[in-house]
Amino acid sequence: xxxxxxxxxxxxxxxxxxxxxxxxxxxxxxxxxxxxxxxxxxxxxxxxxxxxxxxxxxxxxxxxxxxxxxxxxxxxxxxxxxxxxxxxxxxxxxxxxxxxxxxxxxxxxxxxxxxxxxxxxxxxxxxxxxxxxxxxxxxxxxxxxxxxxxxxxxxxxxxxxxxxxxxxxxxxxxxxxxxxxxxxxxxxxxxxxxxxxxxxxxxxxxxxxxxxxxxxxxxxxxxxxxxxxxxxxxxxxxxxxxxxxxxxxxxxxxxxxxxxxxxxxxxxxxxxxxxxxxxxxxxxxxxxxxxxxxxxxxxxxxxxxxxxxxxxxxxxxxxxxxxxxxxxxxxxxxxxxxx
Amino acid sequence: xxxxxxxxxxxxxxxxxxxxxxxxxxxxxxxxxxxxxxxxxxxxxxxxxxxxxxxxxxxxxxxxxxxxxxxx
Numbered sequence: 001x002x003x004x005x006x007x008x009x010x011x012x013x014x015x016x017x018x019x020x021x022x023x024x025x026x027x028x029x030x031x032x033x034x035x036x037x038x039x040x041x042x043x044x045x046x047x048x049x050x051x052x053x054x055x056x057x058x059x060x061x062x063x064x065x066x067x068x069x070x071x072x073x074x075x076x077x078x079x080x081x082x083x084x085x086x087x088x089x090x091x092x093x094x095x096x097x098x099x100x101x102x103x104x105x106x107x108x109x110x111x112x113x114x115x116x117x118x119x120x121x122x123x124x125x126x127x128x129x130x131x132x133x134x135x136x137x138x139x140x141x142x143x144x145x146x147x148x149x150x151x152x153x154x155x156x157x158x159x160x161x162x163x164x165x166x167x168x169x170x171x172x173x174x175x176x177x178x179x180x181x182x183x184x185x186x187x188x189x190x191x192x193x194x195x196x197x198x199x200x201x202x203x204x205x206x207x208x209x210x211x212x213x214x215x216x217x218x219x220x221x222x223x224x225x226x227x228x229x230x231x232x233x234x235x236x237x238x239x240x241x242x243x244x245x246x247x248x249x250x251x252x253x254x255x256x257x258x259x260x261x262x263x264x265x266x267x268x269x270x271x272x273x274x275x276x277x278x279x280x281x282x283x284x285x286x287x288x289x290x291x292x293x294x295x296x297x298x299x300x301x302x303x304x305x306x307x308x309x310x311x312x313x314x315x316x317x318x319x320x321x322x323x324x325x326x327x328x329x330x331x332x333x334x335x336x337x338x339x
Numbered sequence: 340x341x342x343x344x345x346x347x348x349x350x351x352x353x354x355x356x357x358x359x360x361x362x363x364x365x366x367x368x369x370x371x372x373x374x375x376x377x378x379x380x381x382x383x384x385x386x387x388x389x390x391x392x393x394x395x396x397x398x399x400x401x402x403x404x405x406x407x408x409x410x411x
Contacts, residue, residue: 004346004349004350004353007354007357008353011356011357014357014361014363014364017364018364021364022368024368025368025370026371027370027371027372028370028372030374030375030378033372034375037379040392043392048400048404067401083402181359216362217363218362219363220363235385236378236381238374238381239374253378255368255369255373255374256368256371256373257366260371260375260378279385279388279390279391279392280381280382280384280385280392281378281382281385282382282385282386283389298382319391323389323391324391324402325391325402337402339391339402
């Protein structure tokens with residue numbers, strides 16, 4: 001038992017070291033820095049389009065480019081939408097209707113989805129005969145698939161209720177790297193703008209930054225008091241934004257290795273389900289369990305707008321790559337495009 | 340699982356935890372003042388290109404329905 005006790009003491013000592021090292025670089029807070037900056041003016045976005053067609057709760061939406069997006073619903077369908085016209089470009093029936101996530105490949109050639117089937121299914125949108133078919137079923141997770149994101153047409157990262165994330169080779173269907181370390185279900189992931197790292201948020205209340213190529217967890221961020229459901233990179237890749245069941249969002253800076261800001265309000269008591277930064281990062285749009293989406297000034301941590309219009313939980317949100325609009329998806333079965 | 344296997348698993352896990360904490364403790368950290376300044380600068384440099392922040396003229400909004408024109 002001697003070694004166990006020694007290791008426990010060493011772990012505690014290292015945790016204290018990390019806390020001290022973070023404090024040592026806190027020469028000023030972000031709040032001090034932005035004290036002289038004005039809060040942005042009220043942001044009033046209008047619903048420009050409503051995408052109708054799903055028959056059940058929408059769980060995920062992801063933009064492919066600034067016009068096409070893919071949505072996943074527990075009606076057992078993936079729908080690829082032309083958001084300018086509201087036309088359905090593809091309506092893909094799924095083998096398992098218990099879908100929790102979907103993703104569009106950056107190339108526009110493929111989409112992926114997964115959920116309670118514990119698998120990530122890859123669909124080729126550009127097949128020769130025009131039909132959309134399953135190209136690969138990536139199976140190895142022992143828990144539900146909560147999120148997936150393509151790196152390119154041959155690599156995809158998944159997060160799972162089995163507490164791991166995995167980098168897959170799509171061609172061979174094999175796991176290239178398993179990212180283990182979280183102590184609770186992994187709920188969400190985000191890939192860095194430079195594609196070298198990714199972040200994961202989990203039910204152990206922490207977010208982790210991972211090196212994609214060597215599989216190493218580089219940093220772990222705590223502070224949330226409940227499950228992290230949503231995570232995303234600040235546009236310059238130097239900070240991470242998380243959304244949690246504790247009703248708050250937080251911004252963690254990667255290079256100073258600490259939390260800089262919390263976005264919360266005593267009037268908000270329900271969980272954050274989803275989030276997306278605007279193009280400049282100045283606005284953070286976050287979806288909540290109370291059917292609304294709040295817009296935060298990311299530097300001043302004040303609410304500057306609300307998107308209301310859904311009749312049920314906002315489960316997913318995404319901003320187009322060109323920053324021109326955001327899309328919200330809801331358990332009310334509709335997607336709305338706002339700007 | 341025998342209790343010997345279990346305790347050696349626990350030790351292996353504890354060793355991994357310590358190893359991971361060592362990696363995380365040893366990273367370089369920049370000052371919060373620099374991190375904050377860089378975040379602020381990024382926001383202000385890119386604000387003018389942020390449509391949701393600046394607003395979008397109707398004529399440039401691909402999501403706004405074009406109203407039909409009537410020739411009088």
